[in-house]
Amino acid sequence: MEDCIFCKIVNKQIPSNIIYEDDKSLAFNDINPQAPVHILIIPKKHIRTLLESDDTDKELLGHLTQVARDIANEKGIGTKGFRLVLNSGLEAGQSVWHIHLHLLGGRKMSWPPG
Numbered sequence: 001m002e003d004c005i006f007c008k009i010v011n012k013q014i015p016s017n018i019i020y021e022d023d024k025s026l027a028f029n030d031i032n033p034q035a036p037v038h039i040l041i042i043p044k045k046h047i048r049t050l051l052e053s054d055d056t057d058k059e060l061l062g063h064l065t066q067v068a069r070d071i072a073n074e075k076g077i078g079t080k081g082f083r084l085v086l087n088s089g090l091e092a093g094q095s096v097w098h099i100h101l102h103l104l105g106g107r108k109m110s111w112p113p114g
Ligand code: AMP
Pocket: 005, 016, 029, 030, 031, 032, 033, 040, 086, 087, 093, 094, 095, 096, 097
């Protein structure tokens, strides 16, 4: 998608601090971290929101959670605990319209989220 910032990161048209990459997904540091570890895991395929994903995306969405698990372990926050967030839509606070998982950790989290 031409005007999508995360597609531009996938295509290396704009820089990012890449943590992990494979044929289906990419993970990079969030530019405005909310925790000591704050990494975004995205599909290379442009999907605007979780609501707009379909059944053919099942495996891809599962893949993203496993990438998040592996990165959490690599970053040393796996057993301590970490949070995965997927904001979908305006009221959830989604600001980039390309599905992404936030992997947050390295500090004690509170609940409920704001
Ligand atoms: P959301 O509000 O769930 O859509 O999250 C979007 C996230 O993308 C925010 O945490 C932003 O800080 C992050 N973000 C926006 N632009 C970039 C960028 N160029 N590189 C890394 N993270 C970004």
